[in-house]
Amino acid sequence: MTVKSGEFVAVTGPTGTGKTTLINLISGLDFPTKGSVEVFGKDLSKMTEGERASIRAKKIGIVFQNSHLLSKLTVIENVELPLIFSGSPEDKREETAVEMLELIGLPKKKNLFPSSLSAGEVRKVAIARALATDPALLLLDEPTSDLDTSTIDILLPLLRGYNYLHNRTIVLATNSPRLAKLASREVRLRWPELVIEAIQD
């Protein structure tokens, strides 16, 4: 499977077919038992742990299936986290984080803790966190699972615009046919054959 730079790919398939595993492999969080994964032209398994961490910090934004916001940090601090790891200047971190929160419609909740947010808001903050470093590759694992229809309506053009206007690569794991239609290509995973079908739009 190859994803070109600037492409928007939706990875679909029933539960348990390996969508999350694929996202973990691309982000260098997990390693394949067979084969290899190349990201930005480099084999992840041949990189040091530090190099993989650096790529995740600077070039990859990830929205995890369970959001994984840090409960002891406020909303804005959560969004600032990847900016710290990517080496963003200290005076610009808060400004960027506020911009991201405005983008997803939660600027007034920047000083709240994740425990006081709804599930949908938590997911939105996770998306803002992933976009904060303006990553070249955005990985989303079931990003709309906790969101209502109106929130999804806000999110869809945001993702499409990020891909189209900023020419950023997006790999989206989803079970939602509506979300999958947004992508320029859909890859279906099937178990147990693990056949990958690529359907061009």
Place this chain on the structure above:
Amino acid sequence: MNTADLLFRYIKEAGVESSLGGIGAAASITVCLVAASTRPIESVASSYQFAVSSLGFLTIATLLSLCMMSELLLKRQEIGTLRALGAGKRVVMAIFLSKSILIGTIGSIAGIALGCIFTAVTQTIAQPYQSGGPILRMLTVGSAGSIAGGLYVAVRASRMNIVETMRE
């Protein structure tokens, strides 16, 4: 014979060489008592100081290690998230080590303060410190013990499997 050799010998004599877990309060007390009692008479004072320092070091290192290990178990998922967001192993190690050193140093300062108060109150049997030497030594022992205790946990934290911790 350096300090490490001496400690190892006394631990071996105490019969706990097969278990790293033996480096706890009981072993450290044994080490210190034997170290103090087997030195020549003219250097009893320095042996006693060595024994007390060793006891302090081992106790602080053991307790800090246990304290930081419970911290590690409680925050596994958060550490996994930090790593997934791009934090390197060194960042995770620095978090745990700095916290361990902070706790150890604060504990040492509090202990020294309480010790000074205690010796001032009971000066009929012990003289309060007249110089900063022993205080500085105890602070050094406390900091060194906290580094030793935190280092093991910091290394373990930095080596955790990111995907496994995030699944929990």
